[in-house]
Structure formats: structure tokens, C-alpha cells
Amino acid sequence: MIVEEQFRIFLSMMAAGFFTGFCVTCHERFIIKGKMGIWRFFPDLIFWLGQALMIFLILFMLNGAELRFYMIVSLLIGFTLFWKLARTLTLSILNWLAWLTVKTITILLLPFKWMWLLLLLILSGIWRLLSLLGRPFHPISLFLQKKASILAKKIKIWLNLLYNKINNRYDH
Secondary structure (H helix, E strand, C coil), rough: CCHHHHHHHHHHHHHHHHHHHHHHHHHHCCCCCCCHHHHHHHHHHHHHHHHHHHHHHHHHHHHCCCCHHHHHHHHHHHHHHHHHHHHHHHHHCCCCCCCCHHHHCCCCCCHHHHHHHHHHHHHHHHHHHHHHHHHHHHHHHHHHHHHHHHHHHHHHHHHHHHHHHHHHHHHC
């Protein structure tokens, strides 16, 4: 391989390492931090398989996937450069973007929240009005409930008698 091609591969792998550092920072920022075990294992596995595939594809496009020691070193240099120079700035930008997204969604959903509260207020007013209008009929309702329970008991007794009469016929 000529020196210019090796230098191009070195810079490309360094850029891949830098990009991997960026992806690791984004992954750390947006994964669910409290989850452990299988809920953390599969997203991490998918992430690292994706990173390995990306580096392999870059390496395949550059030189047919020949891996040399200087390529691994350039990956580590690119990752370290990102980690030392750009990670804090990237984290602050990601935090700001997350805050901006939450605020934008909140502002966009605020009219729906107001409409929901207005609907609840109207329904609550209608319920109070109906309960106020139904208050004079409450004693009548209690009386009918009591009569209905007495009637239900009488029907139950009548059905038991009828059932016993039918069973007694078939027993003889």
C-alpha cells in the first residue's frame, strides 16, 4: 500500500473513532439509566453490534476489510480525541436539545390540556346541576329501592317454592 492510501485510511479510521465516541455519548445520554439486566443488555448489544458493523463497512470500503494495527490505533486516537475534546460540549448540546424538545411538545399539547380541563369543568357542572335537580326525588328513589329489594326477596322465595315443587314431582 502506498503512504497516501495508508494516511487516508488512518484519517478515516480516526474519524470513525471520533464518530463512535459521539455515538457512545448519545447512547449514554438517551438510554434508560435506571434499568439493569436484560432491559439494558439488549439495547447495548444492538448498539455495539451497529458500531462494529459501521466500522467494518468503513474498513471494507477503504481497503477490502484488511485490519492492521495502525487502524486500531487510529480508532482509539479518534475515540480519545472526542472523549477529551468534544464530549462535554456534545453533552451540553444534547441536554439543551432534550430540554427544547420537551418544552416544544409541552407548548404544542397545552391547548389540548386546556380543552380537556374545560370539558371536565363543563361535565362537572352538568353533573352538579343534575344532582341538584334530582335531590327532591331522592326520598322517592330510596323508597323504590327498598320496595324493589322487598319485591326481589318475594320473587326469590316464590322461585324457591316453585323449584322445590318441581323437584318433588320428579323425586316420586
